[in-house]
Amino acid sequence: MKKLKIMPIFGTRPDAVKMAPLVRELERHPEIKPVVCVTAQHRQMLDQVLDIFRIKPDIDLDIMLQKQTLEQVAARTLDRLSDVLEKEKPDMVLVHGDTSTCFISSLAAFYKKIPIGHVEAGLRTFDKYSPFPEEMNRKLTGALADLHFAPTSSNRANLLNEGICPDKIYTTGNTVIDAMQTTVMDDYVFSSSELRGIPLEGKRVITVTAHRRENLGHPLEQICHAINDITDRYDDVCVIYAVHLNPAVRETAFRLLGSNPEVHLIDPLDVQDMHNLMARSYIIMTDSGGLQEEAPALGKPVLVLRKETERPEAVEAGTVRLAGIERENITALASQLLDDQTEYDKMARAVNPYGDGRASERIVHAILYEFGMRNDKPAEF
Numbered sequence: 617m618k619k620l621k622i623m624p625i626f627g628t629r630p631d632a633v634k635m636a637p638l639v640r641e642l643e644r645h646p647e648i649k650p651v652v653c654v655t656a657q658h659r660q661m662l663d664q665v666l667d668i669f670r671i672k673p674d675i676d677l678d679i680m681l682q683k684q685t686l687e688q689v690a691a692r693t694l695d696r697l698s699d700v701l702e703k704e705k706p707d708m709v710l711v712h713g714d715t716s717t718c719f720i721s722s723l724a725a726f727y728k729k730i731p732i733g734h735v736e737a738g739l740r741t742f743d744k745y746s747p748f749p750e751e752m753n754r755k756l757t758g759a760l761a762d763l764h765f766a767p768t769s770s771n772r773a774n775l776l777n778e779g780i781c782p783d784k785i786y787t788t789g790n791t792v793i794d795a796m797q798t799t800v801m802d803d804y805v806f807s808s809s810e811l812r813g814i815p816l817e818g819k820r821v822i823t824v825t826a827h828r829r830e831n832l833g834h835p836l837e838q839i840c841h842a843i844n845d846i847t848d849r850y851d852d853v854c855v856i857y858a859v860h861l862n863p864a865v866r867e868t869a870f871r872l873l874g875s876n877p878e879v880h881l882i883d884p885l886d887v888q889d890m891h892n893l894m895a896r897s898y899i900i901m902t903d904s905g906g907l908q909e910e911a912p913a914l915g916k917p918v919l920v921l922r923k924e925t926e927r928p929e930a931v932e933a934g935t936v937r938l939a940g941i942e943r944e945n946i947t948a949l950a951s952q953l954l955d956d957q958t959e960y961d962k963m964a965r966a967v968n969p970y971g972d973g974r975a976s977e978r979i980v981h982a983i984l985y986e987f988g989m990r991n992d993k994p995a996e997f
């Protein structure tokens with residue numbers, strides 16, 4: 617029997633974390649031939665994830681440039697991927713989320729009339745410029761995709777509102793929860809020597825990440841000032857900020873926080889260190905989407921350093937709060953959690969609105985069904 621050739625395509629750190637369990641699941645099925653293609657929109661940060669999950673890409677487009685523009689990422693991906701698709705002729709490509717890799721890979725597949733499966737489909741803020749350019753990346757990918765793997769029922773509802781055929785939407789949970797099942801351990805020893813060198817005993821740790829394009833400049837400065845205010849106010853708090861490799865992020869973070877002894881500015885962590893650091897943290901402050909999904913599963917309160925979120929489920933469940941990007945507001949919300957145990961306990965409840973660890977299984981099941989290789993549809997998350 618001819619094998620079904622499925623090509624997952626990804627290129628940045630978060631996409632890789634969330635596609636890794638799906639690659640593993642594809643490999644488990646003898647009737648499928650997975651061909652893994654990375655754009656390497658990120659180089660070092662992607663390679664870290666590939667190492668941890670022991671994934672060897674079949675194709676590496678190696679597109680990253682220092683200080684790359686959106687246009688360069690788009691043009692280089694489209695150009696290089698088109699040749700690969702022409703040669704490989706996969707039965708379906710799988711793209712993830714809302715990065716430029718996701719949208720442009722979908723466009724390249726569309727030009728070759730290759731079916732597209734969109735993993736993590738249907739997240740929306742309804743603000744074209746925030747997150748920028750991710751909101752339009754995911755919307756445009758949705759317009760091109762043939763199968764939509766929506767993590768939650770509210771993501772599914774967003775797609776239905778855009779006129780997507782209900783039969784082509786599968787509610788699967790988010791694959792990030794699948795990934796977490798293998799990474800978090802009680803006796804875990806950090807692989808980062810920077811992290812191992814930070815004395816954590818007796819400290820309440822606030823883990824920070826902030827790097828979004830729309831937060832660069834003034835908003836990121838406000839976030840850094842808030843971090844200084846918080847460590848000035850609390851002797852028992854230490855902040856660990858894993859700083860993205862984007863030079864624009866690093867300049868601001870090191871300029872404003874570099875001389876604060878209670879703030880540890882460390883390099884981006886590999887995914888296993890990050891998940892285990894979150895598990896040992898008191899609070900998470902972040903503008904990342906993935907952390908908003910992961911921390912609630914660990915019962916950690918999250919302050920989101922943005923004006924809106926496309927992930928309302930954990931806000932509704934009470935473990936995530938929108939802190940915005942104003943210094944005073946961020947400081948006030950963090951102080952409330954640090955001062956008031958009852959408030960803290962209300963937020964620090966483990967909830968799993970994003971998945972049950974079986975998203976990859978449902979996605980592969982749905983693909984087999986769509987290609988007539990299974991008779992039944994997967995049960996919804």
Ligand code: UD1
Binds near residue numbers: 657683828862
């Ligand atoms: C991208 C995604 C964003 C995702 C984020 C996760 C788009 C438009 N944005 O944003 O959705 O949340 O990745 O990190 O696709 N760099 C390195 N080495 C690396 C990684 C990045 O040097 O391993 C530097 C490069 O100089 C690059 C810059 O970081 O120019 C920015 O990377 P880029 O992929 O353009 O955008 P992100 O802000 O990372």
